Amino acid sequence: MRAYLLLMLVSAAVTYLATPGARWVARRTGAISAVRERDVHLRPTPRLGGLAMLLGIVVAVVLASQMPFLAGVFATGPQAWGIVGGATIVCLLGWADDVWDLDWMTKLAGQALAAGFMAWQQVQLTSLPTPDGLYITSSRLSLFATILVVVVAMNAVNFVDGLDGLAAGLIAIGGAAFLLYTYGLTQQATPENYANLATLMMAVLVGACLGFLPHNFFPSHIFMGDSGSMVLGLVFAGAAITITGNIDPVSAGDTLSGAQRVPLFIPLLLPVAVVLLPLLDMGMAVVRRLAAGKSPFHPDRMHLHHRMLALGHSHRRAVLILYVWAAVFSFGAAALVMWEWQVVLVGLGIAVVVALLLTLGPLRTRGRFLDDDVATGSHPAVAVASGAHAAPQVATTPTAPTAPTTSATPVAPTLTTHEGRPR
Template identity: 70%
Template sequence: MYLLLMLVAAAVTFVTTPAARWIALRTGAISAVRKRDVHSVPTPRAGGLAMMTGLVVAVLLGSRMPFLEGVFDGPQAFGIVGGALIVCLLGWADDIWDLDWLTKLAGQILAAGFMALQQVQLFTFPTPGGLTIPSSRLSLLVTVLVVVVAMNAVNFVDGLDGLAAGIIAIGGTAFFLYTYRLTAEDTPENYASLATLMMAVLVGVCLGFLPHNFFPSRLFMGDSGSMMLGLVMAGAAITVTGKVDPEVMTGVAAIPALGPLLLPVAVIMLPLTDMVMAVVRRLAAGKSPMAPDRLHLHHRMLAVGHSHRRAVLILYVWTAVFAFSAAALVEWNWRIVLACSAVAVVVAVVVTMGPLRNRGRFLDDDVALAGTDRAADAVTGALPQAGAAAARPAVVATPAAAPTPRSEESNV
């Protein structure tokens, strides 16, 4: 059933993405070419609308399945969907009007607060002894903080074509397997789980969007997509907390039981690391933590000589190393997992910094762009139909006769 819902989410997202692009062109949701960006032609950015459609359709279908009937007894499922819808609309507004950071933060807090009021809330941390949050007010604040951090972490890493969608698809798959295994152990007579449902649907919408978004992309997911991915990931993680027995959290036995805490962090390890590094870097330079720059992880990958496609695939590898290593702790001894993870890290380092940077012509940007009209389509298709956005002086077309690498815009 979960795989069916994943397929439905992917199919709906895939077929509605062209409609989302059409909406982006007519509402002016277009990424201009800014100094900090790595894309070189104006590109529409409302893919989050298609992803949101896939999410809603799949969840509504799941609510009609007897197998998942218990999941929808409470308000949590639609609380996550409602919060996702709020940030999706917020992101769409930002994609059109370029909202200031304070307005975006207020909208993110509103969405996280709405989700928390629908009982998607942290009451305990999955730590040895089961750390309980002492008051309902503090629980609400901690929940909002966790959700807002997750949204912004995914938004920070959304800087190359297919990067954010691929990272969440890979990490979400690991989280899906973990929550499914946890549910099977906890209630072997009933495999229904809200976290497993949400992760299946989340992976589905990412897979459905990737064919349109992988380099060279015809449509960016925009803030409407990246913030929605972060919120749903955080919501699913929160619903898992409290489902492990604190009594088993002693010594080595505590390692797999820490899954609800370790796995969400492992899934967004790259986005979270990128965000922390960016904030520290900007504060150390006396700048606002929201000040844009070209020093994100994906910018550094390009700087060492990787093409856009190769950089994205390597970051996929690192995500898989972190996420599946954490998920493996549920099934295997921690020593075995540690040894395998060490080997995987060495391989990832070699792939990142070794001679493969210049191997594999099919991964080069010029090969990816050769024979396509996407660069020209982004210019000739977006600007004349974007209404008022076409008059923005920041939008400067790059001649289609000499296509150059372009990629998902980095918002911060």
């Protein structure tokens, strides 16, 4: 575990130190998010944080390749480099999209290309962990399943990336649970060797998220952009795919019993639990837009984070509560590796009740220390309505000592830069 923690620290440090450089590149290339009616940020913001996150991941993986403890991971095949290569492809794709606003078909083709590259490097879904061992014998079906899983994961993270620090925090929390899960699973299956590619990739992914969060949490100085959200989704999906091929569910299941058999047969449960909120948000958005006769990619202000704001939560409070929900589902699934499912179910029920109280209880109008104006040091916030849903609280500052304070919607300054993708 010490090796994984070291790699996490390296990834976090590199990402943190490289983020100001990514902000500079964003300004030079015009990758700036302007303020539009459907957005929740209040000023034009650079959005190439994915470059810094990719650099943190690459440096940490290169360091891992030189560690004797992880030598076996790199000796067995090119999977680690396949994930790094796929992350590089989607990062460059996201950079291009952040600058030139690519159409959805071009983005989808680029995402499929990155997923196909990973499959070519042996990061491929060839089996599903069922008690009887469900194997995908067709190479074409295996390739299709791999691309589908990776593309869905990338777009799920992209859909939920709508508030400062939300996507990075959700993946950091879920990734930490997945790291503990895969580490525990490896301990049970191969007690003589704890080296595991999925655990390695989770460690560097969590590190990249933690290194980026200080720059991205409200009030954000930079967004991760598509270059970051797609990298997070691809690396996470790649790690989830690799863990399914490391253990034979039939042969290993014969030697395990009780609580140990449950996590062995469902290693895909945790990846689903980690991205449950993004998947739920994406699914609801697609259904909602198709029902309204619109494109599933048509932007709106009805994502989960918008609904949190409409409930009365501040920007920071909405993000932190969504963190709680992510932790409930992620660590609830990870707990299956250590406890019986009945115990986990009881604990999960209690955690869900607590999360509901935080979401719908009096915290919506209390908790001054979590208000946005406290974080920015500005005057008390004023809620601004946008259609049927309330926009995030906006702090207004007088222009002169005697000037009155107004509660008008902030107007974005005139920009010559690209407006960017909807948030």
